[in-house]
Amino acid sequence: MRVLGIETSCDETGVAIFDTGTGRGLVADALYSQIAMHAEYGGVVPELASRDHTRRLLPLIQQVLDDAGLSRGELDAIAYTAGPGLVGALMVGASTAHGMARALDIPVLGVHHMEGHLLAPMLEDAPPGFPFVALLVSGGHTQLVEVRGLGRYRLLGESVDDAAGEAFDKAAKMLGLAYPGGPQVARLAEQGDPGRLRFPRPMTDRPGLDFSFSGLKTHTLTAIRQLERADELDDQARADVARAFEEAVVDTLVIKCRRALDQTGLKRLVVAGGVSANVRLRERLERECTKRDARAYYPRGRFCTDNGAMIAYVGAQRLLAGERDETGIMKAVPRWPMDTLREP
Numbered sequence: 001m002r003v004l005g006i007e008t009s010c011d012e013t014g015v016a017i018f019d020t021g022t023g024r025g026l027v028a029d030a031l032y033s034q035i036a037m038h039a040e041y042g043g044v045v046p047e048l049a050s051r052d053h054t055r056r057l058l059p060l061i062q063q064v065l066d067d068a069g070l071s072r073g074e075l076d077a078i079a080y081t082a083g084p085g086l087v088g089a090l091m092v093g094a095s096t097a098h099g100m101a102r103a104l105d106i107p108v109l110g111v112h113h114m115e116g117h118l119l120a121p122m123l124e125d126a127p128p129g130f131p132f133v134a135l136l137v138s139g140g141h142t143q144l145v146e147v148r149g150l151g152r153y154r155l156l157g158e159s160v161d162d163a164a165g166e167a168f169d170k171a172a173k174m175l176g177l178a179y180p181g182g183p184q185v186a187r188l189a190e191q192g193d194p195g196r197l198r199f200p201r202p203m204t205d206r207p208g209l210d211f212s213f214s215g216l217k218t219h220t221l222t223a224i225r226q227l228e229r230a231d232e233l234d235d236q237a238r239a240d241v242a243r244a245f246e247e248a249v250v251d252t253l254v255i256k257c258r259r260a261l262d263q264t265g266l267k268r269l270v271v272a273g274g275v276s277a278n279v280r281l282r283e284r285l286e287r288e289c290t291k292r293d294a295r296a297y298y299p300r301g302r303f304c305t306d307n308g309a310m311i312a313y314v315g316a317q318r319l320l321a322g323e324r325d326e327t328g329i330m331k332a333v334p335r336w337p338m339d340t341l342r343e344p
């Protein structure tokens with residue numbers, strides 16, 4: 001089954017084709033990132049995002065078909081991100097998917113964006129088998145999930161306030177760095193002195209697998225203000241703040257992953273979502289897994305952040321199992337808890 005995947009939930013237009021045939025897999029994928037457009041405003045402007053998806057989506061679909069050497073008529077089904085995300089942005093993908101599916105008379109299915117992130121490592125050469133623990137760390141979510149199979153998810157813990165990526169983006173703003181802040185904070189942190197400042201590791205002193213990053217944000221702001229008042233906020237000090245911030249987030253995530261592995265007794269850890277691109281996080285998790293004879297799995301760099309490939313993949317699994325949107329009913333769900341998902 002050749003499935004066209006469409007991702008338009010936020011600020012990237014992603015399109016891909018996944019073929020479920022033996023030895024096939026991901027046939028083509030393309031991405032248009034709106035980051036440069038939103039950077040000017042310091043964050044995603046929803047209306048601009050929707051307009052840009054409208055502009056980019058059809059040409060991107062054509063590009064992916066050309067790359068794959070396929071015509072539209074050779075597609076067997078279409079999957080699109082139905083949520084969670086910005087409603088206007090989601091509507092662009094949903095209406096395009098439904099329009100195309102109606103014209104081609106093929107099935108169409110709205111899928112969950114975070115399920116896409118969760119299963120993105122399945123696109124790699126040595127994918128993880130079930131069951132595994134997944135750490136989902138993106139701009140909108142920070143969750144630990146026990147995964148027993150497709151649609152068999154148990155939420156172990158999540159952020160009670162800001163997501164890890166959101167915290168990175170806010171810290172970046174405080175340090176005068178451009179949006180999206182995660183990669184910029186990580187780059188600046190490389191120059192930082194790890195011994196100069198120490199930030200708190202929120203919610204690690206009590207049992208449980210929930211996260212909280214808003215206190216860390218306040219702590220970062222206070223540290224910056226203090227340095228400013230003492231007239232010490234030079235480039236080195238900014239790098240030291242970035243380093244202390246990154247260490248605190250990474251340490252917190254690592255502590256909770258360790259707990260989740262202990263609690264479930266599982267030996268596989270999947271790390272996905274934008275923040276999974278963070279090099280220090282990967283290094284620390286690698287070390288942690290080696291210590292306990294466990295293994296960590298990640299998507300390749302460009303599939304850590306939003307992309308069409310993960311949507312084509314998840315859609316293909318569910319479409320293959322017979323799932324479809326009801327005829328003519330397209331879905332755009334801004335808030336959609338992942339633990340409501342079921343096995344197909």
Ligand code: KG4
Pocket residue numbers: 010137138139140141164165166168169180181182183186273274275276277278279304305306
């Ligand atoms: O998964 P994603 O592309 O979009 C959402 O679904 O939210 O994640 C984007 C988030 C942003 O907050 C960005 O700052 C963060 O991932 N991010 C990083 C890194 N690369 C992206 N955070 C820390 N270190 C990175 N290297």
Ligand code: ZN
Pocket residue numbers: 113117138139273274305306
């Ligand atoms: Zn995402």
